[in-house]
Amino acid sequence: MSSDVRVRFAPSPTGYLHIGGARTALFNWLFARHHGGKFFLRIEDTDRSRSTDEAIEAIIDGMRWFGLDWDKWEGSDKDPIRQTDRFDLYRQKVRELLDRGLAYHCYCTAEELDARRKEAMAQGKVPRYDGRCRLLTAPVPGKEAAIRFKASSEGEIVIDDMVKGKVVFDAGTVDDLIILRSDGTPTYNFCVVVDDVDMQISHVIRGDDHLNNTPRQIQLYQALGYPLPRFGHVSMILGPDKARLSKRHGATAIQQYREEGYLPEAMVNYLVRLGWSHKDQEIFSLPELIEKFSIEQVGASAAVFNPEKLIWLNAHYIKTGDPKRLAQLLLPHLERLGVASDQIDLARLTQIVVALRERTRTLKEMADSAVYFFTDEITIDEKAQKLLTPEALPVLKAVRDRLAETPFEHAPLEEAFRSISEALGLKLAQIAQPVRAAVTGKTVSPGIFDVLMILGKEKSLKRLDRQVAQFTAK
Ligand code: GLU
Numbered sequence: 487m488s489s490d491v492r493v494r495f496a497p498s499p500t501g502y503l504h505i506g507g508a509r510t511a512l513f514n515w516l517f518a519r520h521h522g523g524k525f526f527l528r529i530e531d532t533d534r535s536r537s538t539d540e541a542i543e544a545i546i547d548g549m550r551w552f553g554l555d556w557d558k559w560e561g562s563d564k565d566p567i568r569q570t571d572r573f574d575l576y577r578q579k580v581r582e583l584l585d586r587g588l589a590y591h592c593y594c595t596a597e598e599l600d601a602r603r604k605e606a607m608a609q610g611k612v613p614r615y616d617g618r619c620r621l622l623t624a625p626v627p628g629k630e631a632a633i634r635f636k637a638s639s640e641g642e643i644v645i646d647d648m649v650k651g652k653v654v655f656d657a658g659t660v661d662d663l664i665i666l667r668s669d670g671t672p673t674y675n676f677c678v679v680v681d682d683v684d685m686q687i688s689h690v691i692r693g694d695d696h697l698n699n700t701p702r703q704i705q706l707y708q709a710l711g712y713p714l715p716r717f718g719h720v721s722m723i724l725g726p727d728k729a730r731l732s733k734r735h736g737a738t739a740i741q742q743y744r745e746e747g748y749l750p751e752a753m754v755n756y757l758v759r760l761g762w763s764h765k766d767q768e769i770f771s772l773p774e775l776i777e778k779f780s781i782e783q784v785g786a787s788a789a790v791f792n793p794e795k796l797i798w799l800n801a802h803y804i805k806t807g808d809p810k811r812l813a814q815l816l817l818p819h820l821e822r823l824g825v826a827s828d829q830i831d832l833a834r835l836t837q838i839v840v841a842l843r844e845r846t847r848t849l850k851e852m853a854d855s856a857v858y859f860f861t862d863e864i865t866i867d868e869k870a871q872k873l874l875t876p877e878a879l880p881v882l883k884a885v886r887d888r889l890a891e892t893p894f895e896h897a898p899l900e901e902a903f904r905s906i907s908e909a910l911g912l913k914l915a916q917i918a919q920p921v922r923a924a925v926t927g928k929t930v931s932p933g934i935f936d937v938l939m940i941l942g943k944e945k946s947l948k949r950l951d952r953q954v955a956q957f958t959a960k
Pocket of ligand 1: 495496497498530678691693696
């Protein structure tokens, strides 16, 4: 399928991949995939003092984890492209505007501009460049100049926004933007337009924190003689207190969610619903999202981040996901808890996933609950300790002796426990609980027979022995 839809995600690499950014990327990706178009990644690193290679890596890593593959842009050998590789083009476009009388040299110094800004503010005016260098007819030799764009202050600038609807700006609020600094570096708004034109971007979908940039960008498109793309400005994500989502509300980096044990499909499902909806459906597979997504259905009002909903979705995907894949994803979480991955047999880990997945909501929780399957020395937690009383000794002994002769399969294990409970006149749970405490160190675990089968006979007997020995020694 071919289509004219060409969109991009254009992060500034000044930190990690924020979940707001990830959602913008996701909306662009879904829009492109829905229309059979192209989705590009462009790194906006012109602010050299704030951009880092680590941040670029973190963004790429986050995108990959999130499953957002991008298309290589035909216009460059590099992938993704970086604005710092494209300064020649931006300078050439600045020259074009200068030659056509649509830009001019500005010799005002930072101090002068600052003083005028303060003066305007003191008079209660909105500070804006007064355009005085427009009047210069010849270059001033020996003086450093920035290049400014001659903005038009006539009339209105109307955006037919795909998300916000009609947005009208008074052109008088657009001042003469610096497009090339006196040190020769191009500025942000200019590079965005030059790139979007060069990459033939058809739809610009981005956060509404950029809405105020759009009128000046539109004037730049017009000055450069290019058709406008369609714009769609997506509302910010808010924290529960309705302030813009930030670190103080909890994790905001995509990577952090990965470390906390969230699945990418849960994040995708969660983030797409922050703003977009389709009837009252909550759970969407990726193919379904590609089929159903439409940018016009993204709501104009801001969405509130709801961690409970995310965790609910994560639990859903853990319960319903392919256990083999989940086992793979669980490995790093176990490693973090000190379990060497070469110790781990994936088939066994898959069994563990099946046993645990009904009761864990994140992979991290699952790893915490699985660690006792792998360690030689388990820690008995406080609650479990309370079950391992001298009264439990006959139970542990009886189970230990009986299990030594029992095949570790469900039916024989069940039979063994039943006959012990009958012999001792105790309920099944009164047998299972101290055994659970002895072999897992916890009071909560999957069904005891599953635990014993996964643990295997040797380890199970050893753990029971250790407890029996402790009491006998006391
Ligand atoms: N680089 C901008 C940012 O990270 C995005 C610009 C755009 O999408 O037009 O917020």
